Amino acid sequence: GQQVMQIPQYQHVQEGEDFTTYCNSSTTLSNIQWYKQRPGGHPVFLIQLVKSGEVKKQKRLTFQFGEAKKNSSLHITATQTTDVGTYFCMWDSNYQLIWGAGTKLIIKP
């Protein structure tokens, strides 16, 4: 069935280091949305990407949509403790809403 592969499953970083999560699909994606879920919380919408090659920035977060619209990434520059949580990509395929498995950002003590 249709799916979106998200990697890595976990990423441990020192505070101040960068973080990146990737979503890949074998199928062309019409759009992709990114969400953040804090521990014990619910997912919170971050952004939607629609156009091929699109790049959007939100402060230290950079979102990219591949030229072929088969992959997307979220990059956080200089992570802070407030960035801790799990980041999910989601694709609205018009038939169902397909979520990646998430990448958990862990800040090393």
Added chain:
Amino acid sequence: DAGVTQSPTHLIKTRGQQVTLRCSPKSGHDTVSWYQQALGQGPQFIFQYYEEEERQRGNFPDRFSGHQFPNYSSELNVNALLLGDSALYLCASSFGRIEAFFGQGTRLTVV
């Protein structure tokens, strides 16, 4: 302006029973989606309601059914509960197809 509200927050049911979960969308939103999230996993899409009809459905058995009312609120019904149905059930509302706002969820435990 209230966000998405779900009730109840916690629920314990016995195998074989039936359960109804409720969701009130954020004001102005017309679309409600339901998800199942097991501990440590990503949300699994159950179905989405728009204009009182099921518009999209994920890979869940017919034991999972739903309804949307004229005021856009929604219910999720699960029949013949299994132990594996224990999870956090999330409701999300949106106006159109983007920027879903999630409720705090209902934690269902099946014993």
